[in-house]
Amino acid sequence: MSQVRAFSYQSLPMRVVMGPGVLGRLADELDAAGLKRVLILCSPPQQALGEVVAQLIGDRAVGVCPHARMHVPVESAAAARDRVAELGADGCVAVGGGSAIGLGKAIALELGLKIIAVPTTYAGSEMTSVWGLTENGRKRTGKDPRVLPVSVLYDPELTLSLPALASATSGMNAIAHAVEALYAPDASPVISLMAEEGVRSLAAALPAVVAKGKDLLARGDAQYGAWLCGACLGATTMSLHHKLCHALGGTLDLPHAETHTVVLPHALAYNQPAAPDAVAALQRALGGVDDPATALWELAGRLSTPRSLRELGMEEDDIDQIVEQVLAHPYANPREVTADGLTRLLSRAWAGEPPAA
Incomplete structure (x- = not known):
């Protein structure tokens, strides 16, 4: 005999913008989030793209932090948090794959800052409230709504150079x-x-x-x-x-x-x-x-x-x-x-x- 459906579902409180050229709408997303001074996060191979993003939003970019690393070592997260405090950033734009987005989440987890994600791979971590930090060879993970990006820009043109x-x-x-x-x-x-x-x-x-x-x-x-x-x-x-x-x-x-x-x-x-x-x-x-x-x-x-x-x-x-x-x-x-x-x-x-x- 069939059973009556029983489940719970909660939608994610975030905005998704998808399509060729949507990176050009980043300034609008910053306005919607109320962000005026953001630090651009990326991994070393994506530093050039990080600089392009910084130029796109002008004075609202207070710097580029190209030190995101795989599995988010706690040392990298601490250094990025210090950089945020030093520059007086009120949010971050994470550009790249899981390393950059994971670093953004670590900052949001500690400081409660808003994150905007611009993914350049297909892993999908930008859509989750899951965070991860690695310390002494052990990766800790958890879920926290504070780490969920407030906005995600999916621009397929940014993936054309992805190997x-x-x-x-x-x-x-x-x-x-x-x-x-x-x-x-x-x-x-x-x-x-x-x-x-x-x-x-x-x-x-x-x-x-x-x-x-x-x-x-x-x-x-x-x-x-x-x-x-x-x-x-x-x-x-x-x-x-x-x-x-x-x-x-x-x-x-x-x-x-x-x-x-x-x-x-x-x-x-x-x-x-x-x-x-x-x-x-x-x-x-x-x-x-x-x-x-x-x-x-x-x-x-x-x-x-x-x-x-x-x-x-x-x-x-x-x-x-x-x-x-x-x-x-x-x-x-x-x-x-x-x-x-x-x-x-x-x-x-x-x-x-x-x-x-």
Whole structure:
């Protein structure tokens, strides 16, 4: 017998502006947020773009901080907070991928300043209230509404110079957000629809983005998918996949998006037997495939991304400490997480073998 629907859903209090050339509307977004003195945050490779953004808004840019780092080390966050105080900034504009946006979140968490995000990858972290900080080889994460950007500008023209590998892995990272949202304990019909559409859009767009780097339509579709997938992560509870990636990234300093790309098919394969509704949604999103986990592993292969943790610098001897760390502080998960199951999952991911339940 069918059950009456029962769920809760809360929309994110933020503004999204999407389309070619929308970077030119940044001044309007600053006005809407009431910001008059902002620090531009970016990673070292994005410093030139950070300077362009600073020039675009003139005197309202008090400086460019090009020191964002992957996994947001607490030292980097402290230095950026000091820079904000020194310059008297009343907000930040984070330009780039997860490193820059993560640094903005760290500043917002500590100082309560408003953040505007201008993403140049497809990871989707700009759509979430999730923050992360790494200290002494451990990555701490949490959720706080203060870190949610007040506005996000998705301009596909800013992604045209994004290398094929970064496009592919950041897109797979976003897909991982939607996959976990589909079997999250606090999923809702609204989020499930967004997750399915986000996976469909990204899975269809990424091959064209990688094969034809100047395809603005494909890049726009990928940003659309990233928006949806990121919003899913922002509205639901993270599960095994994200716990594994946080442990691998924080402890071993593995590259963020590449780690998500490698782990996703294996974590999904582990959970598929306990998540039939999620499997059905992913089957539809991926074009009627039988096994979504294998389909995502094959998609990663077509995109020429890494498919083993060994390629990312992990040693086989590291498996035991990651298993121990994940079991010590587990996340909610549809299937019971055991030491044996985790060891088998990580062993296959380390070796680059196809995923298996």
